[in-house]
Amino acid sequence: MIHMDRNTSPIPPLSDAVIAEVVKETNIHEYPSDEITRFKQLYADYYGIDSRTIEVANGSDEWIQKAIMTLGQNGVMTLAPDFVMYHEYAAQVDVPVYTVPCNEDFQFDFDQVVRAIEEKRPSLFLISVPHNPTGQMFADSELKALADAMEDVGGYLVLDEAYFEFAHAYTRPEGDHVLIIRTLSKMFGIAGLRVGIAIAEGKTFGKITRLNHPYPVNSLSLNLASRIFSEKPALDAFVRYQLDSKAQLAESFSQVSDKINIIESNTNFVFTYGRHARSLGAYLLQNGYQPRMYDAAPLGDVVRYSVIRPEDYGQLNQLIKEWSNQYDQEGKSNKGDEDLHITR
Numbered sequence: 001m002i003h004m005d006r007n008t009s010p011i012p013p014l015s016d017a018v019i020a021e022v023v024k025e026t027n028i029h030e031y032p033s034d035e036i037t038r039f040k041q042l043y044a045d046y047y048g049i050d051s052r053t054i055e056v057a058n059g060s061d062e063w064i065q066k067a068i069m070t071l072g073q074n075g076v077m078t079l080a081p082d083f084v085m086y087h088e089y090a091a092q093v094d095v096p097v098y099t100v101p102c103n104e105d106f107q108f109d110f111d112q113v114v115r116a117i118e119e120k121r122p123s124l125f126l127i128s129v130p131h132n133p134t135g136q137m138f139a140d141s142e143l144k145a146l147a148d149a150m151e152d153v154g155g156y157l158v159l160d161e162a163y164f165e166f167a168h169a170y171t172r173p174e175g176d177h178v179l180i181i182r183t184l185s186k187m188f189g190i191a192g193l194r195v196g197i198a199i200a201e202g203k204t205f206g207k208i209t210r211l212n213h214p215y216p217v218n219s220l221s222l223n224l225a226s227r228i229f230s231e232k233p234a235l236d237a238f239v240r241y242q243l244d245s246k247a248q249l250a251e252s253f254s255q256v257s258d259k260i261n262i263i264e265s266n267t268n269f270v271f272t273y274g275r276h277a278r279s280l281g282a283y284l285l286q287n288g289y290q291p292r293m294y295d296a297a298p299l300g301d302v303v304r305y306s307v308i309r310p311e312d313y314g315q316l317n318q319l320i321k322e323w324s325n326q327y328d329q330e331g332k333s334n335k336g337d338e339d340l341h342i343t344r
């Protein structure tokens with residue numbers, strides 16, 4: 001089965017030989033102190049930011065959990081849908097979650113978001129930018145309105161940038177109350193090593209890192225992450241690989257953009273929906289490609305696909321073509337008023 005349901009990289013960013021070298025060099029009998037400092041500096045240099053505004057944890061998941069624990073006391077607000085774990089972590093500490101729903105095309109009305117903030121006055125708003133599960137990017141003006149509304153109620157805004165390296169540049173809303181959460185699990189291909197990053201300034205940095213352990217990430221993960229960021233040409237090549245794969249994925253599904261609804265992707269996955277999206281998903285699943293399907297509204301007829309290895313796109317394209325041809329034939333006979341069950 002080829003997995004398209006995990007939103008991770010289909011390959012690792014380091015060769016087996018390099019991984020072995022880093023393992024050999026890692027002092028596992030010592031606490032990871034220099035290792036943390038080194039990684040933070042490399043990451044900060046890569047993005048041209050101040051390393052003192054960065055902290056690391058076991059995946060951005062841990063930062064989401066910490067943000068809810070430290071800043072979410074008076075309730076968390078998020079979009080519906082958004083990253084499912086926002087709900088899970090809020091439930092762990094009995095924090096209420098308020099949501100603002102999308103419309104039938106999975107778009108959000110930010111005037112409605114602002115009104116909801118004014119009404120519920122949450123202490124924390126979590127939003128994935130670009131957005132998971134839809135892959136859409138929000139307008140700068142929408143994010144600014146959201147940040148301003150949270151500032152007005154004395155709350156914090158977390159921009160969860162898990163996929164931002166796949167999106168076009170955007171102007172982040174600024175303010176002491178805005179925090180950024182990032183991960184090395186997506187673009188940088190080390191989901192298994194669990195490296196998540198929080199970026200914040202001043203008092204906000206103090207609040208979000210209040211629950212830190214002295215050595216929040218193990219030395220092997222940090223050293224492998226540092227190796228990725230210390231070899232710029234190899235890193236550039238890996239980023240190009242990911243972006244090419246994202247482009248190929250979008251092209252594969254554009255073949256059927258007249259048959260299913262597709263949201264333009266700013267991530268490493270493509271979001272499809274509508275009456276026949278599930279038929280295509282089922283066809284691909286039956287033929288060895290595992291998409292992400294959902295059960296509950298509003299995602300009932302949604303199927304999401306993430307990047308695969310370049311060599312796997314040929315067969316994927318072929319299968320999509322086959323489904324499309326059968327769709328044309330069946331569509332003619334059932335006049336489009338029945339759900340399609342296309343099988344090979």
Ligand SMILES: Cc1ncc(COP(=O)(O)O)c(C=O)c1O
Pocket residue numbers: 007058059060061062083128132160162182183184185191194195196
């Ligand atoms: C929007 C979003 N945020 C955070 C995460 C968590 O990433 P990790 O804990 O691997 O850093 C994911 C993973 O799928 C995600 O989609």
